Each structure stands twice: as structure tokens, then as C-alpha cells.
Amino acid sequence: MHKIYLLMLACLLTGFLAGKVNAQNSPSYPDVKPYDTTVKDVPPVDSAKLPAEVPTKVSRTRPYFFPYVNPYEATVMEVPSIYEAKLPDEVPTEVFRIHPFPERTTPDVFWYDKGLICSLVYQKKEAPLVFIIAGTGARFNSPKMINMQKALYQAGFNVISISSPTIANFIINASSSMVPGNLYDDAKDLYRVMEMAYAKVQGKIKATEFYLTGYSLGGIQAAYVSMLDEEKKHFDFRKVLLINPPESLYNSVSKLEKLLGDNIPGGAENFDVWYQQLLNDLAGIYEEMGFFDLTGDFIYKAYKRHPPREDFLAALVGLSFTLSSADMVFASDVMRGGGYITPKNVIMNNSTSLMPFYMVADRTSFTDYFHEYFYPYFRQQEPGLTEQALIDRLTLKNIEKYLKSAEKIGLLHNEDDIIMLPGEVDYLHGVFGDRAQIYPTGGHCGNMNDPAVVRFIVDFFGGREG
Amino acid sequence: MTAFIQSKRLLLALLAGLLLLSACSTTPKTTATTEPPMRKFEELVDQSKTHTIEVYDPLEGFNRGVYRFNYYFDKFIFLPIVNTYEFIMPVFAQKGVSNFVDNVYEFNNFTNNLLQLKFKQTGITLARFAINTTVGLGGLMDPATKMNLHRQKEDFGQTLGHYGVGNGPYIVLPILGPSNLRDTTGVVADAVAFSNLGPPAWVDDDDVTLAFNIVTAIDRRHRVPFRYYGTGSPFEYEMVRLLYTSQREIVIQK
Numbered sequence: 001m002h003k004i005y006l007l008m009l010a011c012l013l014t015g016f017l018a019g020k021v022n023a024q025n026s027p028s029y030p031d032v033k034p035y036d037t038t039v040k041d042v043p044p045v046d047s048a049k050l051p052a053e054v055p056t057k058v059s060r061t062r063p064y065f066f067p068y069v070n071p072y073e074a075t076v077m078e079v080p081s082i083y084e085a086k087l088p089d090e091v092p093t094e095v096f097r098i099h100p101f102p103e104r105t106t107p108d109v110f111w112y113d114k115g116l117i118c119s120l121v122y123q124k125k126e127a128p129l130v131f132i133i134a135g136t137g138a139r140f141n142s143p144k145m146i147n148m149q150k151a152l153y154q155a156g157f158n159v160i161s162i163s164s165p166t167i168a169n170f171i172i173n174a175s176s177s178m179v180p181g182n183l184y185d186d187a188k189d190l191y192r193v194m195e196m197a198y199a200k201v202q203g204k205i206k207a208t209e210f211y212l213t214g215y216s217l218g219g220i221q222a223a224y225v226s227m228l229d230e231e232k233k234h235f236d237f238r239k240v241l242l243i244n245p246p247e248s249l250y251n252s253v254s255k256l257e258k259l260l261g262d263n264i265p266g267g268a269e270n271f272d273v274w275y276q277q278l279l280n281d282l283a284g285i286y287e288e289m290g291f292f293d294l295t296g297d298f299i300y301k302a303y304k305r306h307p308p309r310e311d312f313l314a315a316l317v318g319l320s321f322t323l324s325s326a327d328m329v330f331a332s333d334v335m336r337g338g339g340y341i342t343p344k345n346v347i348m349n350n351s352t353s354l355m356p357f358y359m360v361a362d363r364t365s366f367t368d369y370f371h372e373y374f375y376p377y378f379r380q381q382e383p384g385l386t387e388q389a390l391i392d393r394l395t396l397k398n399i400e401k402y403l404k405s406a407e408k409i410g411l412l413h414n415e416d417d418i419i420m421l422p423g424e425v426d427y428l429h430g431v432f433g434d435r436a437q438i439y440p441t442g443g444h445c446g447n448m449n450d451p452a453v454v455r456f457i458v459d460f461f462g463g464r465e466g
Numbered sequence: 467m468t469a470f471i472q473s474k475r476l477l478l479a480l481l482a483g484l485l486l487l488s489a490c491s492t493t494p495k496t497t498a499t500t501e502p503p504m505r506k507f508e509e510l511v512d513q514s515k516t517h518t519i520e521v522y523d524p525l526e527g528f529n530r531g532v533y534r535f536n537y538y539f540d541k542f543i544f545l546p547i548v549n550t551y552e553f554i555m556p557v558f559a560q561k562g563v564s565n566f567v568d569n570v571y572e573f574n575n576f577t578n579n580l581l582q583l584k585f586k587q588t589g590i591t592l593a594r595f596a597i598n599t600t601v602g603l604g605g606l607m608d609p610a611t612k613m614n615l616h617r618q619k620e621d622f623g624q625t626l627g628h629y630g631v632g633n634g635p636y637i638v639l640p641i642l643g644p645s646n647l648r649d650t651t652g653v654v655a656d657a658v659a660f661s662n663l664g665p666p667a668w669v670d671d672d673d674v675t676l677a678f679n680i681v682t683a684i685d686r687r688h689r690v691p692f693r694y695y696g697t698g699s700p701f702e703y704e705m706v707r708l709l710y711t712s713q714r715e716i717v718i719q720k
Contacts, residue, residue: 112537112695139698167698272518279712283719291616327699333503334700344501346494350534351527353492355520356507358701363510372504 064452066441071416072313074443080300085454087150094120094204095141098196100174100189107334109348116173118197121149121159126206128238129158130461131194133225135216135445137324139163144215144448151454155463158205160197164218165189166324168331178335179377180328181249181370183394187224194225195234210235211461215445216419219245220396226409227402240409241460244417244445247424249394253366256419257325259318263311274315317418317444326361329369330354340373396428403431410435410460412453414442492526521636521707529638533703537694539641548687560688562606567685568617569598569605570678573664574656578620582628587618594618619717622659623652627718636707644710 067083068074097115106113119140130152134145140161149159163170165186171178174193177185198207212235214222219242226240246252261268285302286292333340334348341360342348371387379385396403403409411432413425429436437456439447447453511517523529552560572595579588594610594617601609611617626648634647645653660666666675699705 110700111534163698168700169698269512272516275518275712279715280719283716286716286720323699327701330700339501339503341503341505343494343496343503345497345499347497348494351492351530352494353526353530354701355704356511358704359511359517359519360503360505360507361701364505368505 064439064450066439066447066450068443068446069441070310070313071414071418071441071443071446072310072317073308074414074416074441074446075418076313076316076443077303077308077446078299079446079449080297083451084449085147085151085451087147087449087454088154091121091150091153093149094122094201096120096197096200098174098193098200100192100196101176104173106172107348108350109334109352109354110168110172110331111350113169113172116169116193117163118193119149119159119161120197120201120204121153121161122201122205123153123156123158126208127156127158128209128211128461129160129198129205129207130211130213131235132159132161133190133212133214133218133221134162134164134167135214135218136164136166136321137327138216138218139167139169144445147449147454148213148215148457151449151458152461152463155458155461157211157461157463158207160194160201162190162193162197165221166217166328168327171328171331171335175335177377178332179374180332181374181394182378183221183224183249186221187228190221190225191228191232191234198235209238211239211241212237213241213243213457213461214245215243215448216245217249219243220249223396223399223403223409226406227399230402230406238408239461240406241412241457242409243412243448243457244414244419245396245411245428246419247396247421247428248391250367250370250391251421251424252419253321253370255421256318256321257365257367259314260322261318263315263318314418322362322365325366325369326358326364329364329373330357330361332373396431400431407435410437412437412439412456412460414439414444414447416441417444419444492530518712519704519708521711522633523636523707525635525637529636530703532638532640533694535640536638536643540694544641544687545693548684551684551688560685563681563685564689565598565602565608566605567682568608569595569602570665571660571682572598572617574622574660575618575620577659577663578622578625578656579618581622581625582620584618584620587620590615591618621649621652622655623649623714624718626652627714633711633714636711644706646711646714649714 065083066074067079068077095117096119097117099115117140132145132148132152134140134142138145140163145161149161152159165171165175165180170189171180175185175189180186212222212226212229213219222240222242223245226237229235229237260271264270264274266273285306288305289298289302292298329341333342338344338346341364342357348354375385375387375390378390392398409432411428413428413436415425415438417425425438429438439453441447442450442453555563572591576588576591576595579585579591594615597610597613597615598605598608601607623645631648633649637645637647637650639645639650639653642653661675666678669675695702697705
């Protein structure tokens with residue numbers, strides 16, 4: 001039996017419940033006992049796999065005890081509040097819009113879109129400014145972004161948060177090509193956004209110096225933005241932290257999109273059966289527990305009774321990725337006049353049913369997008385470009401020389417990150433050497449709110465004790 | 467009271483206006499230069515199967531119009547009020563209001579648990595009401611939950627569902643948001659029962675009832691973190707429709 005909980009389904013499907021359903025009304029359950037944190041559960045970093053000259057660093061200030069040792073659990077599950085860093089409930093935030101291409105008209109089907117939305121978290125006194133780039137499909141205010149904003153605010157930083165270039169709002173307003181995924185172009189788009197966002201808030205904050213970070217896709221993008229900054233020098237970032245970046249975009253994406261089909265009995269075509277089973281299981285949990293709420297503590301309690309199977313969690317990760325990808329492909333296609341998943345030259349507006357396009361987008365994998373849409377677009381601009389050359393370009397290896405020489409760039413990663421192919425984390429460890437902090441567990445970005453990890457991030461930027 | 471009647475008229479006019487929108491076509495407008503896409507619906511989607519995501523929605527044009535209306539209503543009226551409320555009220559007081567509202571509405575949980583012959587849940591609801599009204603200082607606090615007597619939420623839509631009534635067409639209600647024919651019937655029935663037999667009838671004071679209704683509306687919006695087009699997905703309408711339908715299925719089935 002698959003057992004998992006409504007919150008995560010809702011979060012993953014839409015993100016709208018996320019983060020706001022918060023600790024303030026979370027009852028503390030006396031029977032949530034601290035996890036068995038003995039070392040036997042935690043696979044140690046296999047030092048034999050690392051280049052000899054690289055010391056395996058362990059967090060200096062806090063011990064690292066992450067409650068989930070299964071990487072899929074780590075990636076998907078909510079952590080009970082006792083395992084999370086203590087962060088302020090509210091931080092002073094201003095949400096604002098910018099218009100990188102003011103002459104561009106927004107199609108009617110995106111009638112609600114009125115410019116790229118960013119946020120500023122601000123200090124009253126002068127302070128350094130950190131830019132954060134969100135991961136695939138995530139907005140400036142996704143739960144991970146909010147947690148980073150709070151942690152950095154608490155440590156004395158201003159923070160500007162930028163949505164992922166893969167989300168519709170970014171494609172519509174801030175992407176020059178409107179074909180996201182090319183790291184060089186994404187970096188230029190992001191840099192333009194950062195300049196405009198900073199210009200917009202300059203009256204509000206006094207920034208002493210600039211820092212940059214990003215997680216997941218935002219992590220690899222941060223590396224390319226940093227490289228662009230060496231040339232442009234507008235910010236002259238003092239330090240840059242890459243959090244759980246993919247080594248190769250194509251590899252990670254291929255791995256992620258297989259998760260849904262591979263982990264649903266009978267494959268993706270059986271999604272509806274699987275989904276119905278999930279609803280039945282949720283109803284079962286509700287009935288059994290006698291109540292339902294959306295706190296991490298409740299979910300953890302339910303989890304202790306019915307540990308979800310790994311294939312189920314993996315399917316959820318795949319589902320989340322598929323949904324982000326569907327949004328991206330649709331927004332890109334409509335912005336470029338259609339022809340890929342929507343007809344060319346049709347008029348869509350507020351009352352247009354998007355169902356057929358959603359269903360096609362849902363059946364369009366990221367690799368379909370790459371081969372049928374993305375690659376042809378770039379080959380048109382650069383005749384002679386092969387698919388393999390393009391795939392190789394969308395990697396960190398592609399800028400290895402820069403990464404090795406740039407002392408200011410650090411890496412935060414997990415040994416068991418589910419988006420990485422075997423050997424990729426070790427490769428990055430080798431490239432970054434002692435500028436890399438690798439945790440044994442945490443899955444893909446699952447430990448970003450762990451006290452030790454938060455401490456590391458804050459220390460990296462030289463923040464004060466929170 | 468006249469203001470109330472006027473606002474009712476306004477709402478009716480609004481509904482009439484929204485109904486006109488339902489005449490809008492839900493298929494994209496084609497032009498002379500329209501070309502089919504490379505990836506076609508007919509080729510990729512197995513239409514012989516039913517798909518969970520395809521919720522029965524014959525009023526989609528109308529519903530999308532209301533969805534848009536709700537976006538603007540939220541943005542320009544509802545949320546500014548809620549934000550002001552959150553700004554002036556300390557967090558513990560907001561919590562107190564929520565507890566109070568929940569306690570008053572235990573009436574509906576009671577009637578619907580009873581109608582579904584869920585006697586244990588009916589008993590819990592009764593106990594909660596007694597404890598929270600007394601020990602919980604008139605409902606401002608919720609000591610019952612701490613005693614493991616959790617709220618047994620049931621509404622008339624769930625009661626109908628319990629006895630086998632299907633969803634009916636999906637409906638987006640002005641201001642209230644996603645619903646369907648069964649649950650809309652439920653909302654009306656619950657409201658009628660509540661005002662004629664429930665606490666408003668016990669108090670029998672229109673001003674108090676009106677004040678309570680306003681507080682309830684603000685408190686409920688305050689507690690729902692959802693923001694129209696806050697998901698960033700172009701398919702938000704479709705996703706909300708699916709999630710609403712799924713969520714109702716769960717609470718009915720449980």
C-alpha cells in the first residue's frame with residue numbers, strides 16, 4: 001500500500017499550500033521521539049572514492065543529523081519541526097515587479113501576468129545583498145526560497161529572490177529567447193533581471209557588497225551568472241554558493257523524468273489508477289488518524305505508521321518534475337507563436353480551455369522538448385551545432401576551468417542526491433576541492449533547512465550568528 | 467439591513483453578468499493562417515480512456531469568468547481587508563477568532579455527523595462544543611484538541627456524498643471559489659440550517675449575526691493561503707479543479 005499525504009500531493013501539484021501552512025498552529029506531539037541518530041544509519045562519505053588530496057570536510061560547528069536516510073524520503077518528506085533550523089516567523093519583505101522587455105505584449109491567455117515578480121528581504125541598516133535563484137519550476141517565494149530568505153535575513157543580509165527561468169512568469173517577461181534551458185542565455189537573462197531588480201530597490205537598501213546563490217537548476221545557473229559577472233563586473237560577486245546543482249542538465253533531467261513512468265505500476269499510462277489508489281490511501285489515513293492537518297509533525301506521525309514505499313516517493317518526484325516541465329513547454333510555445341504543442345496563429349484568452357494543451361504538455365517529456373524544440377532552435381542560430389555538443393555545453397564540466405580557478409565559488413551537495421548520476425558528485429568534489437561541502441544524506445535539496453546546513457550557508461557568506 | 471439587500475441585488479446583477487460569459491467559446495479562436503501543432507492531442511492522448519484530470523466541467527466558460535472575477539475581487543477587495551486585519555490583530559487574537567468561529571460552526575459538524583449516523587463523531591463534536599464553550603472561554607480557545615478530541619469536519623455536501631450523490635458539474639462560485647453542484651447545494655443547505663436552527667437563531671439578533679458573518683468571511687480567507695495565480699502555473703485552473711475534486715473525494719470517502 002502506498003501511504004502518503006495530501007499536503008505533499010497538493011504542494012507538488014501546485015505549490016500553493018506550501019510553506020504557508022506553518023508551524024504557528026502546529027501542535028507538538030510528545031510522542032515524536034528523536035530519531036535514532038546513531039552513525040550506523042548514515043552511510044559515511046566513502047573517502048576512497050575521492051581524489052586523495054581532497055580532505056573530506058565535516059561541518060565544523062554543528063553535528064549533522066538528518067532524520068531521513070533514504071534519499072527519496074529526504075527529498076520529498078516534510079521534516080518535523082524539531083529537526084529544522086530556528087527561523088523567524090516573518091521577515092520584512094517587499095514584493096515587486098520588473099519589466100525587462102517593456103515593448104513585449106503578453107498574450108491574452110496570460111491575462112493575469114503583469115511583469116516578473118521578485119522579492120526583496122531588507123535590513124534597516126547597510127548590509128550585504130544576496131541574490132538567490134530558485135530551482136526548476138520554483139518561484140521567488142517557494143518554501144525553500146522563503147527558508148533561505150529567513151536564514152539569510154537572520155544572519156544580517158538583504159536578499160533578492162528570483163524565480164527560476166523555467167517558470168511561465170520568467171519566460172513571459174524576462175527570457176530573451178523565450179526558450180529556457182540554455183545556461184548561457186539563462187545567465188544573461190538572470191543578470192539583466194538582477195541589475196533591474198537591484199536598481200528598483202536601491203532606494204530601500206544600502207548594499208555593501210554582493211553575493212550569489214541558487215539551488216538545483218538555480219545552482220548551475222549561479223555558476224554561469226558568476227562567470228558572466230567576471231566580464232560585466234556590475235556586481236563583482238564576492239562569494240557564490242552552488243547548492244545541489246546538477247553536473248549535467250541533460251543527465252539530471254533524463255533521470256528525473258523517468259521517475260514517474262518507472263515507478264508507477266504499468267507505467268505512466270496507468271497514472272489514473274495510481275492516482276485513484278493514492279486518494280483511497282489518503283482517505284484511509286484520515287479515517288485511521290481521526291483527523292488531518294498539514295503540519296510537518298502530522299505528516300511525520302503518519303509516516304511513522306505507514307512509511308511510504310520508495311517507488312511511490314520517486315513517482316512523486318517525477319510527477320512534480322513533469323508538471324513543471326509541462327508549464328514551461330506551454331509558456332514557451334505560446335510565447336513563440338505556437339506550433340509545438342499549441343496550434344500556430346490561434347487566439348486564446350481567459351475563457352479558453354487549456355485542458356487539451358495540458359494533456360499534450362504532460363505527454364511531452366523534457367527530452368522530447370530538447371530534441372524536437374530546444375535543439376532545433378539553437379541549431380538554427382548556430383548551423384553545425386550537434387545535439388551532443390549542445391548537451392555537453394549544458395554542464396558544469398563545460399566551465400570546469402573557471403570553476404577550478406574561481407576561489408569565490410563554493411559547492412554544497414549531498415552524496416545521495418537523486419538527480420546525480422554515479423560519479424557526478426565525486427567529480428564536482430574533485431573540481432571544487434576544499435571549497436566543497438558534501439553531506440552524506442539529504443537527497444536532492446531535502447536538507448536545506450537542516451540546522452547544520454543553514455549554519456554552513458550562513459558561515460559561507462560570513463554572516464553573523466543567528 | 468437595506469445595505470444587505472442592496473448588496474444582494476448587486477450580487478444578482480453580477481451573477482447575471484457572469485452568466486453571459488458562459489456563452490464564450492472555450493476553444494481557441496482560429497484564423498486563416500492557423501496551423502496544427504507538431505504534437506497533436508488526437509495522436510498523443512488515448513481518448514478511449516477516462517482521465518482523472520478531465521473533471522466534468524460543462525460550464526467551463528462561465529467558471530473561468532468567475533475564476534477571473536475572484537482573482538480581481540481577492541486582489542482589490544478581499545485581500546486588502548484580510549491584510550489590514552492581520553496587521554492590526556495580534557497573532558494570538560487571530561487564533562482566538564478562528565477558534566471562536568470554528569466553535570460556532572460545530573453546529574454544522576454536529577448536524578452532518580448525525581445525518582451520516584456517525585455517532586462517535588457526533589459525540590466528539592458535542593463534547594468539543596461543551597468543553598470549548600466553557601473551559602475554552604466561550605470558544606476563544608481550543609482545549610478539546612489538546613485532549614485529543616479533534617474537529618470532525620462534515621458539511622452537507624459530504625453528507626450528500628456519503629449517501630451516494632455524485633459531484634455533478636464543477637462550479638466556481640463567486641468569492642467562495644471551487645465547488646460543484648452537490649457541494650453548492652450543501653453550502654446552501656448548511657447556511658439555511660445554520661441561520662434558522664443554529665446559533666444565529668439562538669441569539670436572534672440581526673446585527674450580531676451580520677457582524678459574525680463578516681468576521682467569519684475575513685477569518686476564513688485569512689486561513690486559506692491560496693492566492694489566485696500564486697502557483698505560477700498556466701494550468702492553475704485545471705489543477706485547482708482536480709485538487710478540489712480529489713480533496714472532496716477524500717473527505718467523503720474517509
